[in-house]
Amino acid sequence: MEFSFGGPIANSAYAHVRGVLQPAILNHSVRVWLLADHMGRREGVDGLEREALAVACLFHDAGTADLYDGSQRFEVEGADAAHAFLSGHDWPAPLVQKVWEAVALHTSPGIAERMGVLPKLVRLGVMADFGTTNLAGTGGDEDMAELLKDLPRMDIEAVLSDVVVSQALRSPGKAPSSSWPGGLLAAHLANPGHTGVNPAF
Incomplete structure (x- = not known):
């Protein structure tokens, strides 16, 4: 199934990670994006910030790929990979930094949630995928469930x-x-x- 990730750079990020991540981790990364985006749209996340959220979700486990298996924690390797990917695009430096933080902090409970919108949403998307996908009361629950079914957990x-x-x-x-x-x-x-x-x- 094809997904749109909010803009050409995020779509390019998907094409990149699709080539380096294991299938189960790729599916998880897309599920995290769907869940984080669902929550983000309720908070008014749109435009370039929404595209940045997609890049952060898609790269959040990039440090598990052989290509990015460096000496640092996988979270930091993934964050550096996302930063390097975005370095060739004319994005505001503070937004690129927020993508870095969102990836690097996604396994840091109680910290990511207080570091701004992108780190919070990536953390919540990860938690939702590993904890519950019950989005009762948020609207669009049935549509979300259908989208997630197209991405098996493997x-x-x-x-x-x-x-x-x-x-x-x-x-x-x-x-x-x-x-x-x-x-x-x-x-x-x-x-x-x-x-x-x-x-x-």
Whole structure:
């Protein structure tokens, strides 16, 4: 199914991440965009800010891709990838910085929600996809449910945690003990024979 992400740069971002992300992570990223956009439109997010939200959602797990498997936490690698992608476009620097923050902070509960509209919406979109997609009372619930059904989950919880742990095993510096990747790594090391969703997910 084809989606429009609010503008040509965001559509180009989708074409890019589609070529580097695992299918389960790509589907998750698009679901996060649909959920974040749904919430954002209720808050009046439109125009270039809406397109920036799409770029942030699409890149929020880009650090799991082999292309962006650097020495930093996957969240920071993804944020740097989004910043590099946007560097060739004539966007206001503060908006590019907000995209960076939205990606870098999406696993930081209680912080992302207070860093402005884009970090908050990406965080809430991620939470909605992993927690609940029940948008009762917000309008458009049935349409949203239909859109999400076209993007199968494909065991995203297991796929994402496995990638993050695999990166951390190769480069422990990517998983500081107080971070979400660090929690996943610690749970894996405590029970290396465990299969399925990481208990720290």
